[in-house]
């Protein structure tokens with residue numbers, strides 16, 4: 001296999017031949033804390049980690065402090081030092097980075113993070129992933145001769161499915177990935193609507209074991225993310241294990257074999273049954289479109305498309321278009337299409353809070369791109385830096401202060417965040433006070449997903465062909481949407497950016513447990529799992545993106561799913577090391593764990609706010625959200641606890 005075909009290719013950089021002036025110019029665009037860390041790793045020169053250069057990392061507000069809050073003087077010194085170091089590195093012939101002693105790595109990490117966070121070191125080492133792959137299983141199926149015939153099924157081939165497949169391959173296990181679509185990629189294959197891109201910085205929204213150095217943007221667009229996923233699948237050698245166009249419909253636990261009977265249907269309609277010892281679900285939770293059942297919807301003669309079902313035949317040019325919803329999907333679609341339509345009616349129930357993000361659509365600056373392409377491991381440290389900032393994120397701003405009395409906000413910090421966002425809104429809509437009133441949320445920031453704003457949404461709402469409709473939709477007729485105030489909006493195309501059936505985990509998969517019980521019936525709309533991964537009575541079944549694992553204002557879903565996959569490999573290892581066949585979570589740990597989760601969620605903006613959100617299920621319980629920091633989830637999933645399980 002050529003080097004280009006392996007995951008190591010992600011780390012490849014070009015030798016530096018640039019002039020001193022070009023290097024200096026590139027450093028001018030650098031993310032300095034990450035650059036100092038990179039150069040310290042390359043040269044092991046302590047001057048790069050001098051106390052006066054340490055980024056203070058102030059807590060996040062609406063905005064993120066540029067350069068980790070370094071003073072202008074510190075930035076100037078850091079730039080001069082980094083430029084000199086890079087020139088020296090070029091003149092020395094760009095030697096390959098040697099594996100640093102572990103204490104040196106810790107020293108760099110400690111330089112980047114705020115003092116007093118040594119408890120995060122293991123987690124952070126996992127994220128920088130230098131020199132070794134920290135999340136690798138560390139065992140091989142050949143260590144357990146009786147396990148030679150063992151088979152694992154993975155359902156789904158998005159980020160989590162690819163992670164699972166990669167780790168299973170490292171452990172030498174025989175596995176099959178079932179993918180219902182005709183290509184790998186999950187939501188990043190499915191969502192092709194106009195404007196589709198990330199709203200989490202993409203260095204952080206990438207896999208620890210496949211760290212791409214040369215992202216072109218801070219918030220990449222869908223094609224670049226999909227290309228990345230397909231690259232990871234190819235380079236990690238898992239493609240040949242993926243069965244495309246094959247949807248798993250049913251899982252039945254076969255107690256006699258202690259294995260799952262998996263029924264999958266191919267695109268031609270044929271069903272195929274096969275037994276697997278373990279099953280990992282990697283189905284995501286934001287991929288079963290929710291299209292509201294508006295009265296009269298079947299009588300509408302125009303076209304209706306859900307955001308996640310966008311396809312190349314959908315055209316908007318010159319049409320009268322309705323955009324229903326103002327969540328993350330609508331927020332990206334509206335600004336992208338509004339200049340092409342003859343009319344756009346945006347139907348809003350609750351306005352979103354917007355996080356000012358002026359660079360949201362920008363390419364990375366040329367100097368930054370140059371550094372990523374020429375300085376070994378710079379991309380890893382940029383990723384690490386973004387990860388560190390996200391570890392705490394805005395969690396402290398969404399915590400309820402019981403002594404805080406305010407009709408909207410929930411704490412002094414939350415109020416400060418609200419005021420910062422309000423100020424931007426007031427500025428953006430200063431010329432349209434009637435719109436300002438409608439786009440101002442009346443719930444605490446953080447209660448729903450906050451959206452990235454670089455001014456394009458307000459600009460769209462103010463365009464002459466665009467109208468904001470805040471009245472509730474009453475019904476649809478042949479050619480129009482009607483609202484409860486009696487108004488009608490004739491349209492040719494309705495775009496439902498109305499979200500997903502997120503509360504129904506694993507929907508529509510039918511899962512029958514060891515006593516014949518149906519998983520969805522057990523949950524009865526209120527899904528719970530131990531660590532978000534296991535459910536009692538459903539042995540050898542491990543979920544990714546399960547109940548209460550979604551992060552709202554800190555961290556990324558990629559991190560959580562890596563934790564879940566690594567935990568699963570630990571659990572499988574434990575079963576094999578004991579010469580056993582099955583593991584089932586006990587009821588009591590599930591109850592205990594969920595009490596802990598519910599308590600954490602109770603004091604968060606998304607639980608106390610009255611506003612609707614996909615974070616809550618039909619009983620009003622926050623069943624999606626992880627209420628704590630990332631360290632907690634990392635710690636909980638970093639060991640498999642036999643005492644919380646029944647094993648046989």
Ligand code: N01
Pocket residue numbers: 197198199200286292307324325326327328329330332347348349350449473497498499500612613614
């Ligand atoms: O869906 P949503 P989404 N009548 O559920 C409205 C991820 N994501 O697809 O707010 C009228 O957030 C509903 O109104 P309300 C991300 O995690 C990421 O936009 O409930 N309106 C709301 O405005 C995100 O959170 C990216 O009052 C109705 C909207 O439809 C998640 O996916 C991009 C209605 C639904 O918003 C879901 O986002 C896109 C009705 N009957 C998505 N029913 C990235 O950038 C619902 N609505 C990575």
